[in-house]
Amino acid sequence: MDRVPGLGHAVLVAQPLVGDEPFAVILADDVIDATPSALAQMIKVFDEVQGPVVLVERVPKDQISGYGVIAYEDVRPGVYRVTDLVEKPLPKDAPSDLAIIGRYILTPDIFGALAEEAASVKSGEIQLTNGMKRLLAKRPIYACEITGTRHDAGNKLGYLKAVVHFALKRPDLAGPFRAYLDSLKK
Numbered sequence: 001m002d003r004v005p006g007l008g009h010a011v012l013v014a015q016p017l018v019g020d021e022p023f024a025v026i027l028a029d030d031v032i033d034a035t036p037s038a039l040a041q042m043i044k045v046f047d048e049v050q051g052p053v054v055l056v057e058r059v060p061k062d063q064i065s066g067y068g069v070i071a072y073e074d075v076r077p078g079v080y081r082v083t084d085l086v087e088k089p090l091p092k093d094a095p096s097d098l099a100i101i102g103r104y105i106l107t108p109d110i111f112g113a114l115a116e117e118a119a120s121v122k123s124g125e126i127q128l129t130n131g132m133k134r135l136l137a138k139r140p141i142y143a144c145e146i147t148g149t150r151h152d153a154g155n156k157l158g159y160l161k162a163v164v165h166f167a168l169k170r171p172d173l174a175g176p177f178r179a180y181l182d183s184l185k186k
Contacts, residue, residue, distance in 0.1 A: 008126030011106070012114045020108050022046065025128075030102030031162045033169070034148025038103050045079055045144040046105045052135065054082070055103035056143045057150055061091040067099035068129035070143050082141040087129040098143065100129065101150055110135055 011025060024039060032038040042053045059067060068087050072080035084095055114131035121130075132141060151162035167177045 006125035007128040008114050008117060008131045011128055011131075012111060012118065012126065015108075015111045018108060018111075022105060022107050025104040025106060027102030029152065029154030031151045031153045032101075032103075032146065032148050033151075033165065034146065038146055038148060038150075039105075041147060042103060042105050042144050045142060048079075049075075049140070049142045051139060052107050052110065052132070052141045053105045054100045054132070054141065054143050055146055056080070056098040057101045057146050058097045059099040061094065061097060064091050064094045064097065064099060065089060067101070068127075069094045069096060070098050070100065071095035072098060072143060075142065078145040078147065080143040080145070082136060082143055085129050085133045085136065085141075087127050098145065100143075101146065104128070109139065113138075 007025075007027075014023070024042075026039070034041065036044075038055055042055055046053045054070070056070060065088050068085055069089055070080065070082045071084035071086075072082055075081050080098070085100075086093070086095055089095070110131060113134040114126060114128070116134055117131040118126050121127075135141065149165065151165060152158035153162045164177075164181075167173045
């Protein structure tokens with residue numbers, strides 16, 4: 001297979017390392033402060049449903065076009081059975097306000113779905129969301145709504161917000177850092 005960009009491609013090339021085990025995909029630009037951790041929350045759901053789990057967060061409609069978005073049925077509060085996935089929809093076409101954010105627990109059957117996607121893709125980019133949509137036709141996929149605070153450190157403002165958030169949580173930095181921030185108002 002030729003080298004093709006996209007998150008789906010990155011997952012597909014990990015197949016020899018993963019083998020036949022479930023695995024997590026963690027995108028480093030989504031920085032999450034949660035107790036228990038976002039991944040621990042997802043593993044709990046995975047243990048319940050024994051199937052792929054994506055992490056989701058409610059996103060304002062005017063920002064939804066930057067995400068993969070799910071249509072869903074409620075399983076219980078904060079857990080959903082995915083009925084459809086749409087990659088970067090226009091706000092008017094978004095099936096919900098639940099956007100997939102940088103954490104996935106996947107099962108090895110994603111590799112076949114991604115290989116199918118790679119064979120049909122014309123844009124050159126293998127989207128993980130599109131591969132998951134193919135998998136959804138064969139098995140249930142679930143979503144876990146994050147309980148915690150997420151920062152999109154993939155952009156400059158989000159990165160700065162994450163740094164400030166964690167600095168203000170540290171007992172050794174919070175006081176002096178808050179005083180510095182207050183001094184900037186003058």
